[in-house]
Amino acid sequence: MHEEIIISGFGGQGVLFAGQLLAYAGVADGLHVTWIPSYGPEMRGGTAHCEVVISSEEIGSPLTAHPTAAIILNSPSMEKYEPLVKAGGLLLLDSSLVPQGTTRHDVREIALPAKEIAAEFGMPQAANMVMVGALAAATGIVRLETLERVLKLKLGERHAGSLEANLRALRCGAVSAKESMPV
Amino acid sequence: MHEEIIISGFGGQGVLFAGQLLAYAGVADGLHVTWIPSYGPEMRGGTAHCEVVISSEEIGSPLTAHPTAAIILNSPSMEKYEPLVKAGGLLLLDSSLVPQGTTRHDVREIALPAKEIAAEFGMPQAANMVMVGALAAATGIVRLETLERVLKLKLGERHAGSLEANLRALRCGAVSAKESMPV
Amino acid sequence: MRGTITIDENRCKGCELCTAVCPKHLIHMSGSFSMRGYHPAVLQDPELACTGCLLCSTICPDSAITVYREGRAK
Amino acid sequence: MRGTITIDENRCKGCELCTAVCPKHLIHMSGSFSMRGYHPAVLQDPELACTGCLLCSTICPDSAITVYREGRAK
């Protein structure tokens, strides 16, 4: 098992936290993980991204030129990362924010209106969780239960209020991803 | 022909100039020469010294641990350099300032009351020239004529007034050295 | 004096500073994203109240605003 | 007040500053060299004029001067 995941969007969309959640879940599932954010003046442009590697083997580079999966939360990110995803890899789009679909035929695309889905629970910021849930379901790299457990742990103390909505977003993402997958 | 000469005394005794004169004469006589002064905070202590190497061969180190000749212009210098002179080497003392003679039997000692000699020409500061003249005579490393020519050149412009006394000091040193040498 | 402004949507970073300095409150933020991910400022001046006073262009950190005035060539 | 000084010949560097500050002109430079090559200062006070005023010891850069006074233990 080995996934190299890029999560990319604007600042404020919870990109970094989504990646950390995946990484924590990976650890909890007994896997090797690395997480690395964009850093330094790159942040300036208003974009944010991070790379997460989860693997059953020791991990080499925490950076990836060709992700096996990408969570794309805005159009500039789509432009940048669509061509980079590995053949056979997964493109996960928030279709509320990224209207254009992929033109590639060698990748799996799952487009979910994540922001809208999350908005249904009154928490559009939880769109990142929708995507994480979807990624987990689509790749199986970490278990949904683990994600939920870790999310409780991480949000537990300070953000208990938003926990329920985030959990629902996670689950909803997982379900939607499964639905949109060719069986 | 190869001489490694140390000249050492207090600041103000013309130690550095004496060395340069020898070096210039060496060049004029077609020899290889190096001249190097004591430098930096060492100067502080009020002492000054320089090392001159004159040789018919290319010169290795401009510094010498065991000079073949030493011109000694004060007592501290005597203490420091007397033991270092090479066996068979030459110790040239200004006996007006360095009362003690050498206790070594493996070096040639020439002790001249250089300051007094120079004072006779009304120029006690020319003691350094007495010593240089003596060294030239005793070692033959440079010719007296060359020294005189070079001295004229160097003093010529600015210090014409003192030239005559310095020339006499040179010559007098040479004569005295010859006299004091075992024939 | 009558004036108006144009705002370069590609330069505007949506900082909202111009909205605050406009004495006539003519500048508002767009609801939609620009290509660079900002909500750009737009002039809403139905009554042609803009005087071309230069306050917005002066405060704009991105030189996104060009200011025009009636009859007064620069 | 009667006083006197001693000058440590081995410390004195012959700078002559003490000679200039002594209000009684009691300090003079020796004609001979010290071991370190300086002409050291010496007190010449035949009339016991020194008051132990501390001026010489204050200006001396080498703390070469010790000052004494009559009857006054430190």
Added chain:
Amino acid sequence: MTVELWKGNEAVAEAAVRAGLQAYFGYPITPQTELLEYLAKRMAPLGRVFLQAESELAAINMVYGAACTGARVMTSSSSPGISLMQEGISYIAASGVPCVLVDMMRGGPGLGNIAPSQADYFQLVKGGGHGDYHPIVLAPASVQEAADLTYEAFDIAMKYRSVVVIAADGAIGQMMEPVEMPPMRDIPAQDLGWELTGARGRKRRLVTSIGLEPTELEQINFRVQERQALAQENEVRYTERWTDDADMVVVAFGTAARVAQSAVREAREHGLRVGLFRPISLWPFPTEQLARLSTRVKRFLVVEMNAGQMVEDVRLAVGSGADVSFFGRMGGFVPMPEEILERIEALQPVAAGS
């Protein structure tokens, strides 16, 4: 013991705190800044010293001062900041006071960029300052190892009265990995015999790097050389993997070694008899170990994130009997496993079975 995700910079900082760090002086620079920021939070509540210096130059000289007292002190920076510290490092080395220095290397030369790099190898390992000295240089390849080496670094610095450098890079500083943090240590006060504390009831002490007379300065140098010789005996660290039957070995350190390991693993899967040798101590360099290996292995590929620096030490170690190739990326690129694999395959046509 619990495993937590730690960011490299913060893991190093926390490990230092647990190792008894008493004073930290630093200056912000990407990609090291979180280290400073973490300690800004962490030190004061423990009653320990945190101070942001006016520059790296000031920071290293504050470290120098604090180190003179025998305290456990540290500074951290990234490449350009390390260049500014070279004079200070030379002074510290000459004076024989211990300290720990972290370099989260970034792309150079010049202002360069903030991406990961290994191009400070020469400056750190050969001694980028004037005079004869080598800091002890330890290069972690993971966040866990960065924490562990930092934890040890203070004792090593004390033991050899040396500068110990943690030589990592932007990737290790910035990434999160699971870490088992070593426990908090209590550092008992001890009389080291040389530290400045005020000359109460003893003869005054002096920390200096001057030897005006060559004989004195030679003595200072002899002491430095002696301590270094001792470190060379005791502090060589490295790991080997798949080298037993290898007929070709990849040599790499730090982040480059992680990537190399992926490549070597894959090569193995392709049936190639390739091994990996990872120096952890860049100084003292595992010269003997590589030399021993080279009696058997005749092909080496050195992979670095620079134009070829450690490769010189590898060549010195294995001698001209073995063939040493180099692959490097400059400019802040972390090489990709595929690139390395390609080089391996180009150099290593012998499959395991054949």
Added chain:
Amino acid sequence: MTVELWKGNEAVAEAAVRAGLQAYFGYPITPQTELLEYLAKRMAPLGRVFLQAESELAAINMVYGAACTGARVMTSSSSPGISLMQEGISYIAASGVPCVLVDMMRGGPGLGNIAPSQADYFQLVKGGGHGDYHPIVLAPASVQEAADLTYEAFDIAMKYRSVVVIAADGAIGQMMEPVEMPPMRDIPAQDLGWELTGARGRKRRLVTSIGLEPTELEQINFRVQERQALAQENEVRYTERWTDDADMVVVAFGTAARVAQSAVREAREHGLRVGLFRPISLWPFPTEQLARLSTRVKRFLVVEMNAGQMVEDVRLAVGSGADVSFFGRMGGFVPMPEEILERIEALQPVAAGS
């Protein structure tokens, strides 16, 4: 042409002036100070720039600024001052602007002393600053050669858009030797295509060392590497003496080489077949030339005024097929010919006749 006695520091200064030096920035430090003092007198009457900077750090950055204009610029210092310049040198190297740097090395590490030393070899040759770069390093062994190399240094710096270092030491800086000064040159103004002059009638230009994206910075590095490769092809300098029939060769540079020559001459007189190889360019190092020599000669003795720095490059050059010994003095000692002779004799029992 007349031969005059020149002090090394002043000879270097005068040679620079004659080579067209337009601007000098420096800071006093023994044993280099006379160079600065000489130019303080010499430059102003010629209408050229002399400025004493507030520090070596400022000096190298003034040099950086002046070099951006395409002017012929120089600074000089001695070991601790050179350490302070490392960041600046790295920036200059990355930006590809030419300049000349003189290092009159003194005893280190730390404040050390002011006696002659060669312990900055690593810092100068390997690149004491961060990132991948090598200055071109030229090591004179006499005052004449110091003047000659300085005279040439400016053209070399321009040609390779590189930092050129004159690597000498306190002995060469302080001593007087006979020198035939090269003639005064007129430097015609020329358009170099990159220098900053104000964007009159042309597109604006930029001198920078940034490449925020690794691809950009890699390009910068490729350019640096290309220029270096060119210098490696063209700028290797060395002298050989008595190597034709030698079965042992002493390798030394600068002042150490002078002393070694005395020792080798004496060894020859004793009938020993010893030669002398003197690298003049320390970077690019005469690697091939030594390698060629090592096909014949199997014993080398490297003599340096340090703990053993160039010896690594000699070992890299001659490979493990030859036996390389080292003799060095630290702390500001210039070795004596007798000491070297002793080592030669210990290593070289074969007399010429036998």
Added chain:
Amino acid sequence: MLTDSMAVVWQRPSSLTPLQTHYCPGCTHGVINRLVAEVIDELGIRENTIGVAAVGCSVFAYNYFDCDFAEAAHGRAPAMATGVKRVYPDRVVFTYQGDGDLASIGTAEIVHAAARGENITVIFVNNAVYGMTGGQMAPTTLPGMITTSSPLGRDTHMTGFPIRMSEMLSTLDGASYIVRRSAHDPGNINKTKKAIKTAFQAQINGLGFSMVEVLAACPVNWNMTPGDALRFVEEKMVPYYPLGDFKVAEAVKNMGL
């Protein structure tokens, strides 16, 4: 509504390149960059000017000005500018530096450029933090101000007091024009521009070292909206860093600008 009878009264100065800046939304660097460009335009010196960019958020300023530029090492811009200016005394040379750059690591270089009366112009942008590296404490950070390296607020007991660079540098005889302005509202922005123009003119007239300190906002690292950030400048920074002319040499006064 733009009609045919309307004419442009303000547009991007031509000394700015068309590039979009990388500054955060609402960052005052954009304003101050522009003011410098306007002054260069108005003085007609674009082709005679060489800029020196410092390390900080404004590092890429060299991409925004349409004139020759060099990029300095962190803090060393005044030294680099000195190198340029000494070779070309008739070019207009300016540095553009942040407060971390100028008031912290580059203290020695700015003090000595001023003391030498180096005939350069310094634009000093004081936003009370290190912007580029993510908002650490600067020597100019206000007492009590929270930054990433003073998480409990700047503790003057441990870290001392902010440096008022203009006041400090104006003690130097070599400095000819040293003023502090602020960029927190249009009126002050206009005053800032006037000061920048005076500073450049002083250089052109050969009058020696000139510096304009501009109080500025770093909304991102202050964790404020751009609007709040400008209010912070006005309400907190100006009281600590009084606006005014700290040194105006007679010769500068006599320029009659």
Added chain:
Amino acid sequence: MLTDSMAVVWQRPSSLTPLQTHYCPGCTHGVINRLVAEVIDELGIRENTIGVAAVGCSVFAYNYFDCDFAEAAHGRAPAMATGVKRVYPDRVVFTYQGDGDLASIGTAEIVHAAARGENITVIFVNNAVYGMTGGQMAPTTLPGMITTSSPLGRDTHMTGFPIRMSEMLSTLDGASYIVRRSAHDPGNINKTKKAIKTAFQAQINGLGFSMVEVLAACPVNWNMTPGDALRFVEEKMVPYYPLGDFKVAEAVKNMGL
């Protein structure tokens, strides 16, 4: 004539080691070294004091004081002292620096030590030249003064004006005691000593950064007799560098020394 009834009223302070100094004849460093030693004696802090020597003629001061000492890199003594003091806030830490060291290469470190209100004492010996390296121009060299690097006299047009460090540093809120004294005659030497004592006492009381600038002579590099050199201090230096108290914090005044 020394008689039995006489007692010592002044002798070498016991905080000076018996070593002979390497200073030139008539060098004021000797006087100022001694004053510091006297103050250390009088305050009884020898065993609690850690000195930091700077690079300059006073570099070997560490051999002359009978207390713990560290030797700093050129200009960095205040940073080094900061390191020592932060670890040992209850030790008395002082630096002893020349004007090349403090006002030139070490400008950033002294400014920031003062700005931080670092609780150390700085003895700043201003002799208007670089002594150690043979008399080059310092930032403190008087206009027109001939030095080995300003052979025609300091040209203010090319090299600017002397820096008055005390005045400059006293603009910093962190500094608590900054005064200038002179060592050119016994009266001024006594005042200097008093100031040094106040500075140390301020540190002992935890009041922050204190500095005593002492105008001094370098007869050798000025090419004067020691006597003439002191007259030069009085007649030329004092007018340019006025003696006085530039910053005396309330708390220092209240020490009532």
